[in-house]
Every structure is written in structure tokens, then in C-alpha cells.
Amino acid sequence: EKSKAEEMQKAKQRLEAYQKREQGVTETLSGLLGPVGDDDTTAEVEEKHQEIKYITRESIGAGKRVLTIADTKGPGKIVLTQDLSNLESRTATNTSLKPKSYDDDAENKEEMPEATVHRGIIKLNLRNLHQC
Helix, strand or coil, rough: CCCHHHHHHHHHCCCHHHHHHHHCCEEEECCCCCCCCCCCHHHHHHHCCEEEEEHHHHCCCCCCEEEEEEEEEEEEEEEEEEHHHHHHEEEEECCCCCCCCCEEECCCCCCCCCCEECCCEEEEEEEEECCC
């Protein structure tokens, strides 16, 4: 029982660490065109003009790689600008991984690769969008 409890605690700590890392790279933009509400009628929606919102690099915090657009109601358009593809972040190499080495292999003296550079947004989540 005690070992199971320790394993559960370790698993819980790993999950919390993963969630913390995930939240560190996620940017959530909600209510871009307006808040979601049930009190609007279709007549009011037709009277509103089509609003256009641009999401640029300035809209996203530093180091954010996952963009979530949520809880917004149009009418309107949300445009992701081309400068989002210029976002850049680096991922350090995993130092716990050691490359395999074989006798008489020319690549045995191979060094660990440098940090990996990622460009652009990795993932875009769209959630609870109305008339956009």
C-alpha cells in the first residue's frame, strides 16, 4: 500500500509538472469579437457590422507557442497574420539521452546536437466561437 501511494504521488507530481510546462507555452485569447451571451437576438446580429480582428506577434506573449482562441461571438473575422510564422523559440537537447556508439564507427566522436529552433505557432485551438 505504501509503495502504491508513493507511485501515485510521483505520477501526480509528473502530471502537475507537465501541466505547468504546457501552461507556460499557451496563450489564450477570449472575447476578441465580443463576449458569448444568450441574450442577443438575430435581429441585433444583423445590425452589427463585420468586425475584423488581427492577431499579430504583439498579441502573443514571449515564448508562447500554442494559441487558443475561445469564447467569442461575432459577427466578424479573426485573422492570423503572417508574422506569426516568424516566432522563434529554442528547445534544449535532452542531455540524459546518450548517442549509441559502436566499435570502429566513424561517428562515435559525434557531439550532442545544439538546441533545436522552432519557428511559427505549434498548435492553434479554436473553442466556443460563434459567427466568426
